[in-house]
Amino acid sequence: xxxxxxxxxxxxxxxxxxxxxxxxxxxxxxxxIEALPLQVSFxxxxxxxxxxxxxxxxxxxxxxxxxxxPEGRVIRQAIEVDNAAxxxxxxxxxxxxxxxxxxxxxxxxxxxxxxxxxxSHPDHRAIPSTHDLQGALPHLSYVILAVDGSGSVPEVVExxxxxxxxxxxxxxxxxxxxxxxxxxx
Amino acid sequence: xxxxxxxxxxxxxxxxxxxxxxxxDSVKGLLDDLVASHEGLRPHLxxxxxxxxxxxxxxxxxxxIHELDGTATRLTPGTEVSIIPAIAxxxx
Numbered sequence: 001x002x003x004x005x006x007x008x009x010x011x012x013x014x015x016x017x018x019x020x021x022x023x024x025x026x027x028x029x030x031x032x033i034e035a036l037p038l039q040v041s042f043x044x045x046x047x048x049x050x051x052x053x054x055x056x057x058x059x060x061x062x063x064x065x066x067x068x069x070p071e072g073r074v075i076r077q078a079i080e081v082d083n084a085a086x087x088x089x090x091x092x093x094x095x096x097x098x099x100x101x102x103x104x105x106x107x108x109x110x111x112x113x114x115x116x117x118x119x120s121h122p123d124h125r126a127i128p129s130t131h132d133l134q135g136a137l138p139h140l141s142y143v144i145l146a147v148d149g150s151g152s153v154p155e156v157v158e159x160x161x162x163x164x165x166x167x168x169x170x171x172x173x174x175x176x177x178x179x180x181x182x183x184x185x
Numbered sequence: 186x187x188x189x190x191x192x193x194x195x196x197x198x199x200x201x202x203x204x205x206x207x208x209x210d211s212v213k214g215l216l217d218d219l220v221a222s223h224e225g226l227r228p229h230l231x232x233x234x235x236x237x238x239x240x241x242x243x244x245x246x247x248x249x250i251h252e253l254d255g256t257a258t259r260l261t262p263g264t265e266v267s268i269i270p271a272i273a274x275x276x277x
Binding site for chain 2 (some may be wrong): 057059084088091092093094095096097100101107113114117119121122123124128129131132133134135136137138139140148166168
């Protein structure tokens, strides 16, 4: 990683919740190091987790808006949206075109950009599926939350972020979370 | 002249511009002109068969082209067309 000692400046790596992850390609199997991390505030992380747990056993989803600069992407806000997949939402998610327009307009009002989306994988790993690939756009960060429902209560066990490159291959990007993001930027 | 609005994530392929203009008088003509000018967009808008990807929606004004004549929809001068992704996925 090009991010030198993220813990030293308050950032915590996510992944298998507590364990730093190595970045790699989801489909080629090749090691692919991303230059810049995706940084999310603690609040954004909690919003994504709560959305994923509330949607279980279905898939939750939403947009991520923030700033994209030389230090990487900083996500300021998670906008939860309804899963438009209807009866298929136990294994699929669909974000309506109207919700995309609303998210773009909300971001523009704040001087921000739509930089990514999040969605959950109930009882599956936080790795992009074939269906994720088919309905994906490049240059967006795809945060996936794995929810394990095998215990007495569902639990988010893995959070990872991916980006589609121009060859339509997903590569993992380092995901960092910071409790006091809003005060440090 | 007709115009087409590009969603933010795809503006990386248009040099940052969100608006493309062309004299084409159909949705297909407008999309063809767009990808001819910005070739990097092609694989993200069209599949290997040359069909519009299913999650890429195209609106003429406020109407989805699926409710009109699809990509054959004719455009009157000054029409604004929008590309809007309907991002989808899932575990299986």
